[in-house]
Amino acid sequence: MLTPVLSAHWDEKDSFTMEGYQRHGGYDAAAKALQMEPDAVIQLVKDSGLRGRGGAGFPTGMKWGFIPQGDNKDHYLVVNADESEPGTCKDMPLLLANPHVLVEGMIIASYAIRAKYAFIYVRGEVTHVVRRVQQAIEDAYRAGYLGKNIFGSGVDLELVLHVGAGAYICGEETALLDSLEGFRGQPRLRPPFPAIAGLYARPTVVNNVESISSIPAIITNGPEWFSSMGTEKSKGMTLYSLSGHVAHPGQFEAPLGITLRELLELSGGIRAGHQLKFWTPGGSSTPIFTAEHWDTPLDYEGVAAAGSMLGTKALQIFDETTCVVRAVLRWSEFYKHESCGKCTPCREGTWWLVQILRDLENGQGTEADLDKLLDICDNILGRAFCALGDGATSPIISSIKYFRDEYIAHLTNGGCPFDPHAATLFASAKAGA
Amino acid sequence: MAFTQQDLSVMDSIIARYPRPRSAIMPLLHYVQSRDGFVTHDGIEIIAKKLELEMAEVSAVSTFYTQYKRKPVGEYHVGVCTNTLCAVMGGDAIFAGLKEHLGIENDGVTSDGKVSLEHIECNAACDYAPVVMANWEFYDNQSVQSAKDLVDAMRAGDPPAPTRGPNVLPTWKENSAVLAGLNDGHAHEGVQAGEPSLLGLKISKDQKGAQG
Numbered sequence: 001m002l003t004p005v006l007s008a009h010w011d012e013k014d015s016f017t018m019e020g021y022q023r024h025g026g027y028d029a030a031a032k033a034l035q036m037e038p039d040a041v042i043q044l045v046k047d048s049g050l051r052g053r054g055g056a057g058f059p060t061g062m063k064w065g066f067i068p069q070g071d072n073k074d075h076y077l078v079v080n081a082d083e084s085e086p087g088t089c090k091d092m093p094l095l096l097a098n099p100h101v102l103v104e105g106m107i108i109a110s111y112a113i114r115a116k117y118a119f120i121y122v123r124g125e126v127t128h129v130v131r132r133v134q135q136a137i138e139d140a141y142r143a144g145y146l147g148k149n150i151f152g153s154g155v156d157l158e159l160v161l162h163v164g165a166g167a168y169i170c171g172e173e174t175a176l177l178d179s180l181e182g183f184r185g186q187p188r189l190r191p192p193f194p195a196i197a198g199l200y201a202r203p204t205v206v207n208n209v210e211s212i213s214s215i216p217a218i219i220t221n222g223p224e225w226f227s228s229m230g231t232e233k234s235k236g237m238t239l240y241s242l243s244g245h246v247a248h249p250g251q252f253e254a255p256l257g258i259t260l261r262e263l264l265e266l267s268g269g270i271r272a273g274h275q276l277k278f279w280t281p282g283g284s285s286t287p288i289f290t291a292e293h294w295d296t297p298l299d300y301e302g303v304a305a306a307g308s309m310l311g312t313k314a315l316q317i318f319d320e321t322t323c324v325v326r327a328v329l330r331w332s333e334f335y336k337h338e339s340c341g342k343c344t345p346c347r348e349g350t351w352w353l354v355q356i357l358r359d360l361e362n363g364q365g366t367e368a369d370l371d372k373l374l375d376i377c378d379n380i381l382g383r384a385f386c387a388l389g390d391g392a393t394s395p396i397i398s399s400i401k402y403f404r405d406e407y408i409a410h411l412t413n414g415g416c417p418f419d420p421h422a423a424t425l426f427a428s429a430k431a432g433a
Numbered sequence: 434m435a436f437t438q439q440d441l442s443v444m445d446s447i448i449a450r451y452p453r454p455r456s457a458i459m460p461l462l463h464y465v466q467s468r469d470g471f472v473t474h475d476g477i478e479i480i481a482k483k484l485e486l487e488m489a490e491v492s493a494v495s496t497f498y499t500q501y502k503r504k505p506v507g508e509y510h511v512g513v514c515t516n517t518l519c520a521v522m523g524g525d526a527i528f529a530g531l532k533e534h535l536g537i538e539n540d541g542v543t544s545d546g547k548v549s550l551e552h553i554e555c556n557a558a559c560d561y562a563p564v565v566m567a568n569w570e571f572y573d574n575q576s577v578q579s580a581k582d583l584v585d586a587m588r589a590g591d592p593p594a595p596t597r598g599p600n601v602l603p604t605w606k607e608n609s610a611v612l613a614g615l616n617d618g619h620a621h622e623g624v625q626a627g628e629p630s631l632l633g634l635k636i637s638k639d640q641k642g643a644q645g
Contacts, residue, residue, distance in 0.1 A: 001640075002633055002634075002636060002637035002640070003637075004633065004634045004637050007630075007631075007633065007634050008634070010625065010626045010630060010631055010634055011626070011631050011634055011635070012625070013624075013625055014625070015625045015626070016620075016625050017621070074452070083557045084554070084555060084557065085555070086516045086517060086518065086554070086555040086559075087518060087555065087559050088555070088557060088559075089557045089558050089559045089560055089561075091557070092557040092558065093626060093627075093630040096597060096625065096626060096630075097625045097626040097630065117452060123557070124463070124498075124500045124569070124612050125500065125512070125553070125556055125566060125569045126556070126557065126569060126571075127568065127569040127570055127598070127603075127608045127611050127612065128570060128571065128595070128597060128598040128599065128620075128623060130611055130612060131599075131611060131616070131617065131619055131620040132620050134611075134614065134616050134620065135616065135620035135621070138616065160450050160451065161614055162456075162459065162460070162614075163459065163460065163463060163612045163613070163614065164459070164498070164500075165459055165462065165463070165498030165499070165500040165501055165612075166498050166499035166500035167497060167498050167499065168554065179459070180456060181453070181455060181456055182453075182455035182456050182457070182458035182459065182484075182494065183455075183494065184493060184494055184497040185497060185498075200452065200453060240633075241559065241560060242560065243518055243559035243560045243562060244518055244521070244522065244559070244562070245522075248629075248632055249559070249560035249561075249562070249629050249632075250560050250628070250629035250630065250631070250632030250633060251560065251629065251630050251631075251632065251633050252632070252633035252636075253633055253634070253637075254633070266633075266636050267632065267633075267636065284516075284517065314559070316517070316518050316559065318521065322521055326521070327517045327521065330515070330516065330517040330520055331516075331517050334516055334517075334554055334555075337554070338554070340497075420521075420525065420526075421526070423521045423522070424521070424522055424523040424526060424563075425522045425523050425562070425563060425574075425576075426523055426526070426576055426577070
C-alpha cells in the first residue's frame, strides 16, 4: 500500500551525500534526459500525469509547455522550497535527507524548458536544510553536473540557492518572484503568468520541491510506471504528512487516493484512548474535515468533491480534547500576521476576523458574531489579491459548518469549555505511563 | 560595526551569484546580521551603496521579513512554534513556561544577552511537535522542562546539539552567515532523518519483509 520512491533510501546514514545518492543511480536520469530532445522530456512528463505537489495540482508538464520557445529570451526555473503552510512538513525532511534528487530534477527541468539559470528559494528558518542543499549544489558543480558544459553535453546551467527570511506570503509564486528580485514579497496581478513574464519579466517555471524531485524517477522508470500508481486523474505517489494527535506521526509515501483510515491503520491510529474530531487534508488553508471523512480518497478530485482541497497533503489530526475555536483563532492570527498588506480585503478582513474570534473564544461574543464572521469571509473569498486571503477563510467557514454548536457553547459557558492541558503531548505521555 | 575589506569582497561574491545585483539584497541582509547581529544602520548603508539603491529601499525590504532584526537578539535566539498544531500539542505551555523562567516577554532578551525569545509560526516539522528552534536549528519533541533545560544550558554556555542539525549549536551570527549562502562545512553532521521522517519507509519495509 505504501510506495517509497522519494523516501526509499532516507534510512541510509549518508543518503544526503553525492556518494549515497549515486549508490542508487543518482544523476543517471539527468544524463539520460540530456540525450533526449527537450520537447520529448516535456512530453514524457506530460504523459506521466504528474501534477504540482505544492497545493494547486496543476499538471507539471503542461506548465513547462507554456514556456515560449525560440523567443531569444532568458528562461528561468525557480523551485519553491518556502514550505510554510501550517501543517506542511514534507519538503524540509526531503531536502535534509536527499537534496541531490532536487538538484537532479532541476537539471532535467531546466534542460526541458531551456533555462540556463535556476534558483531554489528555501525558507530561511531551517539552517541545516540550507547547509545540506548548499553542499549538494557545490558537489554537483564539482562533479560537472552544474556549471558549463554539464555532463559534457554542451549545455550550461547555473544553480543558485536563495534563502528567504520568514514571510509565508513568499510561498505564493509571484510574491516569491518579487522577493527573489530583491523586493518586499508581495503578489503580482495575473495575467501575465510567470510562464510569460516571471523572474525579471522573463518566461519562468515555478515548481514545488516534491514535484521537481519526482522527475528523475519518472525519467528512469518511464511515464507508464508513474501513471500506474494513483487514481484516474491523480497519478503517481506522493508524500502524506501525519501530525498531531496520532499514535505515530510521520511521513508516508503512498499512491494518490489513499484514505485517512488506511494511513492510520498502517501507522497505529489516533493516540490511545481518544477519538478523531477534526483534521486538515492539506494544511490550514484547506477546509477542515471531520470523522465523516475517514474514507475520502486523498487525491485532487476526491478531496475537492468532499468540499476541501488536497493542498500539500498535510494531515493535521486533532482529537476530542481540542477546542476547534482555539484552533481556528490561532490559524486566523497566523493569516493576519502573514497578510502582506497589499489588498484591502485580506489586510483589513483578517484583522477583524481575529478580533471577533478572540471574543468568541473568551465567551464574550454573541451568536450574531458567527454570521458576521461568515459575512467577512464572503467579502474576502474570491476578492483578495491572492490565495492567502482565500485560505484564511477556509478554517472559519468549515469549522462553523461542522461545529457551530461548539462556538455557541463558548457563549453559554462564558468561556472556553476545554482544558488545554488535556490536548498536549505531555498529557498523553502521562496517560500512557 | 565597520565593515572590513574582507566583508566587502564577500558581499561582492554574493552579488556575483545573481543575473541582476538587486536580487542579492536578502543574502546581503543575512550577511549584515552575521557581522553585526542585526540589521544596523551601517549595514543598510553599505548594502545601498553596493546595490546603488536608496537606503529607504533597503530598509523597506528588511522590515518586510521577520527574520531581519532591527535590534540585537541573544547569542541564542529561541523560537517556540505556537501555530495551531504545535500550540495544541504543548507549544503554548512551553512558550508560557520560558517567558516565566527567563523573565522576558515575546521579542525580549535576557540581561546577560545570551537568550532571546520569540513565538514563531509553523516551521515545517509538525511530525516532531512541539517544536522549538534555536538559531533556526531544530529541537524536536520538546516539553516545558526540556525547553527550560535548553535555555539554562545556553546561559551556561553549553547548549546541547540540535535534534536534526550540526554537532554543536552555532551562534546566531554564525548561522546568519549560513543563511547568506556561505558554507560552514557542517552539512555532513547530524542525522539524515529523524524517526518520524522514516516511519512510512520502515512500515513499508516491514510489510515487504512479512510477505517475503
